[in-house]
Amino acid sequence: MTFEEQGIYVRGTSGQEKVKCPQCSHQRKKGSDPCLSVNIDDGIWKCHHCGWKGGLKDKKRDTYVPTPIVKPEEPKTDLPDSVVEWFTGRGISLNTIISEGIGYNNRWIQFPFYKNGEVVNIKSRTADKKFRQEKNAEKCFYRFDHMRGMETIIITEGEMDALSLVECGYSNVVSCPDGAIAPNSVATDRKFSYLLSAEEELMGATTVILAMDDDPSGHAMRDELSRRIGREKCYRVTYPEGCKDMNDVLMEHGQDKVIDVITEAYPYPIDGVVTIGDVTEDAIDLLLKPDHNGLSTGWTGLDNFYRVSKGELTIVTGVPNMGKSEWMDALMINMIQDHSWKFGIFSAENFPVKHHLLKLVGKFSGRAFWGDEKLDEQTARNTMAVLDEYIKFIGTQEDNVTIESILEQAKILNFRYGLNGLIIDPWNTLEHKFRQSENETNYISRVLSTIVAFAKLHEIHIWVVAHPRKMEMDNNRKPVVPGAYDISGSSNFFNRADNIISVHRHKDEDDDYVGIHVSKIRFQYKNGRPGIGKLNYDIKNGKYYEYEQRDAEILFG
Amino acid sequence: MNTNKEMQKYYLDKLDKVECTTNHDYHIRKMRERFYEEFDEIWKKVKLGKATRQAWEKALNKWLKMESI
Numbered sequence: 001m002t003f004e005e006q007g008i009y010v011r012g013t014s015g016q017e018k019v020k021c022p023q024c025s026h027q028r029k030k031g032s033d034p035c036l037s038v039n040i041d042d043g044i045w046k047c048h049h050c051g052w053k054g055g056l057k058d059k060k061r062d063t064y065v066p067t068p069i070v071k072p073e074e075p076k077t078d079l080p081d082s083v084v085e086w087f088t089g090r091g092i093s094l095n096t097i098i099s100e101g102i103g104y105n106n107r108w109i110q111f112p113f114y115k116n117g118e119v120v121n122i123k124s125r126t127a128d129k130k131f132r133q134e135k136n137a138e139k140c141f142y143r144f145d146h147m148r149g150m151e152t153i154i155i156t157e158g159e160m161d162a163l164s165l166v167e168c169g170y171s172n173v174v175s176c177p178d179g180a181i182a183p184n185s186v187a188t189d190r191k192f193s194y195l196l197s198a199e200e201e202l203m204g205a206t207t208v209i210l211a212m213d214d215d216p217s218g219h220a221m222r223d224e225l226s227r228r229i230g231r232e233k234c235y236r237v238t239y240p241e242g243c244k245d246m247n248d249v250l251m252e253h254g255q256d257k258v259i260d261v262i263t264e265a266y267p268y269p270i271d272g273v274v275t276i277g278d279v280t281e282d283a284i285d286l287l288l289k290p291d292h293n294g295l296s297t298g299w300t301g302l303d304n305f306y307r308v309s310k311g312e313l314t315i316v317t318g319v320p321n322m323g324k325s326e327w328m329d330a331l332m333i334n335m336i337q338d339h340s341w342k343f344g345i346f347s348a349e350n351f352p353v354k355h356h357l358l359k360l361v362g363k364f365s366g367r368a369f370w371g372d373e374k375l376d377e378q379t380a381r382n383t384m385a386v387l388d389e390y391i392k393f394i395g396t397q398e399d400n401v402t403i404e405s406i407l408e409q410a411k412i413l414n415f416r417y418g419l420n421g422l423i424i425d426p427w428n429t430l431e432h433k434f435r436q437s438e439n440e441t442n443y444i445s446r447v448l449s450t451i452v453a454f455a456k457l458h459e460i461h462i463w464v465v466a467h468p469r470k471m472e473m474d475n476n477r478k479p480v481v482p483g484a485y486d487i488s489g490s491s492n493f494f495n496r497a498d499n500i501i502s503v504h505r506h507k508d509e510d511d512d513y514v515g516i517h518v519s520k521i522r523f524q525y526k527n528g529r530p531g532i533g534k535l536n537y538d539i540k541n542g543k544y545y546e547y548e549q550r551d552a553e554i555l556f557g
Numbered sequence: 558m559n560t561n562k563e564m565q566k567y568y569l570d571k572l573d574k575v576e577c578t579t580n581h582d583y584h585i586r587k588m589r590e591r592f593y594e595e596f597d598e599i600w601k602k603v604k605l606g607k608a609t610r611q612a613w614e615k616a617l618n619k620w621l622k623m624e625s626i
Contacts, residue, residue: 011610015563190612298584337584340591365626366582379578382622389619 003038003056008045009068010038024050072122072134075103075110083109086127091250092163100143100163108132111159113177115144115197123159123177133177139194141174147198152207154262155225157218161211161246168255170262174198180217181224195228196416202229203415209235209265214244226268228415231457235265294527298334301546302533305518308335309527310420310459312498313452317466317487319479319504323514323537324465325349325425327503329356330544331463332423333363336390341420344410346395348429353393359542360387368540392417400431403447407454414458422455425465428488441492448496466493479504484519498522505537512536513547561604568617575621585626592620 003010007022018034024047025031035049043056079097083104087097103110105124113121121137143162147153150172156162162175177194195202202208208229212218226234239261243249249258286292294307308314318324325347335341350356361383362369369375394409395401403424410422424430434443455462468482481504487493494500500520506513516533534547596616602608 012560012563012567015566334584337588340588364585366580366585379626382625385622386619386626 003040003043003045006045006054006056008036008038010040012040015040021047021050021052023047023052068136069138070134070136071118071120072137074101074119075112075122076105077101077103079104090160090164090247091254092160092167096163096167100166111142113137113140113142113144115140117145121177125159131179138197139177140197141194142177143174144198146171147174147201147205149204150201151205152209153201153205154209154211156246157212157221158245158247161213164246164250164258165211165262167250168258176221176225180212180215180221183216183220192224192228192418199415206233207235208233209237209262211237211246211262211265214239218245224418227459228418230411230415231268235267237261237265292526294523295335295339297331298338299533299535299544299546301535302516303528305528305531305533306499306501306516306521307527308461309523310461311456312461312522312527313448313455313496314461314463314499314501315466315484315487315493315497316463316501316503317468317482318502319468319471319482322479322503322505324503326537326542327514327516327535327544328423328425328463328465329360330363330542332391332421333360335421336387337364339420340390342390342392342417343421343423344392344394344413344419345423345425346401346406347393347423347425348395348401349426351396353396356393357384357387360391362541363543366541366543369542371540373540392419401429402431402433403450406430407450410454410460411458414460419458419460422460422462423465424462427464427466445492445496448492452496452498464497481515481517494520499527511549513549514544560610564600564603564610564613567614571617571621575625577624578626580626585623589620589623592616592623596620 008019010017010019017038017040019036019038020032020034021036025033025035028035028049033049036045036047036052038045044054046053077098079102084094084097086109087102088094101112101114103112103122107126108124109126111123111125112119113123115138120140122134123131123142124133125131141147141155142159143166152172154165154170154173156165156173156175157180159175162173165173178191181191208226210222210225212222212225222236239245239249240253240257243252246258246261249261294309296303296307316324316328329347332341332343332345336343347356350359358369358380361375361380364387365375365379365383367373367375367379369380392413394413395406406422406424410419413419432443432447434440435446438446451462451464454460466487468486469488470486472480472482472486474480481502483502484494484500485491497520499518499522502515502517502519504515504517506515514535514537516535518528518530518533521527521530535544536547537544596613596619599608599613599616603610603613
């Protein structure tokens with residue numbers, strides 16, 4: 001028996017707590033009064049109001065059970081004159097206050113969050129900008145019901161900005177429940193959990209206007225939202241000088257100016273003509289950032305040749321059996337461990353997924369996943385639990401996986417989890433659908449353009465593993481490292497990619513190492529210069545280490 | 558026992574049960590440190606009433622899992 005089965009919801013796992021009584025609280029005038037004393041350690045309780053008491057047979061609960069989502073009651077809407085005056089002083093009329101069901105309780109102004117006609121959350125604020133929300137309430141957009149079925153949705157940072165737009169006649173307005181995010185902070189999934197409930201609405205909309213505050217936090221929020229929703233349909237707004245949000249515009253310039261700001265919203269500069277003015281601020285940001293280099297791959301020996309930046313395409317090639325996929329997996333694990341990157345991965349040659357997962361566990365933990373010294377079950381489980389947050393396998397259910405289907409799944413994953421990297425391994429297992437009268441060269445050019453645009457749009461780094469055209473041998477009958485123009489298909493691989501890498505194992509009597517041959521880097525000022533990096537491979541755990549000259553026998557047996 | 562003390566007890570109990578490994582891999586150490594810092598931040602926020610107990614517990618479990626790898 002558990003406390004939950006008795007209708008008692010405690011927050012902790014031990015000690016004494018006072019909570020609502022399931023027997024009498026719902027009938028009482030003071031319904032929120034925590035009249036039931038619960039001793040969690042002894043598993044007993046007593047209500048100080050109705051006298052109900054009892055105990056659990058098995059006493060203390062074994063595990064912590066999350067508190068269920070609570071629906072708050074509708075707020076009282078009889079507002080004192082001073083509150084109405086406060087709103088009208090900010091340009092919000094009594095009609096809007098009434099239509100939006102704004103409430104008031106003991107100096108707190110209450111903004112009810114309606115979803116499917118029911119109040120699911122209440123955000124309260126005081127005049128001096130103190131905020132609070134209902135405990136354990138559902139997270140969703142403020143005015144969620146108003147975004148249903150809308151082709152255009154306007155998203156603001158706060159409730160007052162949303163109300164300012166409602167005041168000016170816009171109905172399709174919502175606002176974020178938790179406001180903005182700190183600049184340079186990690187955009188956690190929890191912070192954006194409210195997006196999940198609005199997935200259908202945001203995916204279905206053709207235009208999303210992001211009217212966040214004009215400050216660093218507002219910009220960070222706008223950028224992350226646009227990244228997840230898809231920049232192709234996101235628009236930005238420009239506020240008149242001296243105004244930082246919609247409510248400021250309404251107060252300073254009136255309704256006509258608010259309408260102007262929305263009417264003049266402009267798309268993210270993703271394609272077509274970009275003026276210098278469009279990108280000046282972004283370029284200055286780049287200039288002023290303390291470190292605008294690409295991220296290290298985790299192997300310092302490669303830092304001079306290849307670093308990873310957002311929104312780029314890297315083509316990885318190499319002779320079969322030289323470890324392209326292995327190195328790709330190792331790079332992904334390093335990016336997860338060092339930079340908390342999240343990945344979507346299509347790896348057809350590693351199906352079924354359970355085998356692939358075990359290989360990744362070995363790389364992550366640095367322990368062998370086979371043989372006598374293989375890692376124990378608990379370590380494997382813990383590793384998988386950690387990896388679960390960072391890796392999503394895609395394209396596993398379909399017979400004919402196309403680039404389009406992979407990008408569609410990646411788009412959804414990005415919306416839900418905020419992807420940073422996408423791996424397509426390998427190119428030749430995809431089903432390539434040529435258009436009428438399209439030859440291979442034109443097809444590759446078109447598809448690579450789509451991939452590059454997707455990478456830039458969503459700021460995701462995409463790696464495509466592609467086989468070389470044919471294996472060439474040198475005079476000693478050893479395979480030659482394939483160059484950038486040797487990739488099977490067309491020279492478009494070289495032209496379209498930002499970076500090109502060949503993975504090649506060099507083995508002779510004196511040495512045995514994996515060469516990372518970087519033959520193209522588009523942005524050399526931040527991502528390194530073409531050259532050869534060396535790594536050692538440990539076959540037991542599948543990890544690559546910084547290069548040390550060793551005999552072939554010691555490493556590979 | 559107040560909430561803070563209860564959380565401390567819960568934290569110490571959990572810590573006792575964790576078998577920390579001797580894995581000194583650079584990348585794992587880096588990730589461990591990051592998870593610990595995230596947990597520490599959440600604990601500070603819980604004390605200020607800006608984060609929930611659930612988030613605290615999730616961050617704790619995440620960090621401790623990493624300690625045992």
